[in-house]
Amino acid sequence: MRNAFDNDRPAGRPILFDRNKYGLALQVDACAISSIPGFIKAPLPHRLAFYEIALVTSGRGRLELDGGALEVAPYRLCLTRPQETRRWQLENAQLEGWLAFFEADFLDGFFADPCFVENVPAIACAAADRSIALTRQRFDECVALVGAMADELRAPRSDSSHLLRADTYRLLMMLQRASRAAPVREADPSSQLAARFARLVANDARMGDSVAAYAERLATTTRTLNRCLRSAFERTAGELIQQHVLLASRRLLLQTELSASAIAEQLDFSDASYFSRFFQRHMGMTPGTFRRQRKSASAVANVHCEAARDH
Numbered sequence: 580m581r582n583a584f585d586n587d588r589p590a591g592r593p594i595l596f597d598r599n600k601y602g603l604a605l606q607v608d609a610c611a612i613s614s615i616p617g618f619i620k621a622p623l624p625h626r627l628a629f630y631e632i633a634l635v636t637s638g639r640g641r642l643e644l645d646g647g648a649l650e651v652a653p654y655r656l657c658l659t660r661p662q663e664t665r666r667w668q669l670e671n672a673q674l675e676g677w678l679a680f681f682e683a684d685f686l687d688g689f690f691a692d693p694c695f696v697e698n699v700p701a702i703a704c705a706a707a708d709r710s711i712a713l714t715r716q717r718f719d720e721c722v723a724l725v726g727a728m729a730d731e732l733r734a735p736r737s738d739s740s741h742l743l744r745a746d747t748y749r750l751l752m753m754l755q756r757a758s759r760a761a762p763v764r765e766a767d768p769s770s771q772l773a774a775r776f777a778r779l780v781a782n783d784a785r786m787g788d789s790v791a792a793y794a795e796r797l798a799t800t801t802r803t804l805n806r807c808l809r810s811a812f813e814r815t816a817g818e819l820i821q822q823h824v825l826l827a828s829r830r831l832l833l834q835t836e837l838s839a840s841a842i843a844e845q846l847d848f849s850d851a852s853y854f855s856r857f858f859q860r861h862m863g864m865t866p867g868t869f870r871r872q873r874k875s876a877s878a879v880a881n882v883h884c885e886a887a888r889d890h
Contacts, residue, residue, distance in 0.1 A: 625664075626830070639652050664829070697778060724750055769810055779796065828842055
């Protein structure tokens with residue numbers, strides 16, 4: 580992760596992972612929250628380009644993720660997935676604890692399953708289920724593990740990536756055991772195909788995307804792809820593409836000042852009026868109304884946080 584969770588970065592741009600922070604090409608990091616001076620604790624919308632596991636030792640409130648919310652409290656573990664628009668809503672803007680963060684390829688490239696991380700149920704579940712209350716013993720075990728990862732990173736060696744990969748895998752399994760999600764099980768070929776499609780559309784969905792083009796990239800047919808997606812998600816490929824286009828449009832409306840026409844062009848709509856009709860059909864309001872309402876709610880939250888700090 581870059582040293583700065585900097586509040587002056589261009590709106591809408593995700594916070595990127597710095598693979599060369601320690602001089603070696605690594606896709607994992609671990610540290611105390613207090614060691615990141617620019618860590619965003621105010622209710623500012625932002626996105627991460629990597630997975631983050633936060634072990635909270637001090638602080639209360641919630642972490643909003645794409646419309647869902649995680650409870651934030653001491654001895655809880657909170658997990659954020661890449662590209663989720665998130666916003667901390669904290670009492671007194673206080674937050675202390677430990678962080679472990681990594682890119683999916685750090686594990687996916689090592690295991691036979693090309694979507695290993697996404698297939699961990701504790702990661703794949705809804706936002707509300709990614710805030711996990713831990714017993715004090717389990718919490719301390721997780722903190723000790725993240726602390727050991729941080730120690731390793733202080734003087735990384737040529738084989739550090741292997742040790743850190745093993746620690747990250749262990750941390751995920753500890754998280755999984757403590758969560759309410761179903762146990763990890765080996766994914767069948769149909770589920771793997773569905774997961775691979777889900778990753779592709781999550782990364783760069785556009786309204787003009789062709790289902791046939793996705794099927795060709797995945798070396799399958801549209802019929803087989805849709806059958807697997809209905810089994811895994813109860814949706815067709817076209818419906819999932821539209822779902823991710825809607826999510827991308829909401830993020831652009833909240834994180835940028837782009838006009839509806841510019842967003843329509845970026846997401847491959849034929850024109851702004853088509854984009855407006857699409858958005859209103861799914862959200863029950865126009866893009867402009869959505870932006871005004873959400874930004875107004877954010878302003879109120881900022882006032883409350885300022886008042887809390889003053890007291």
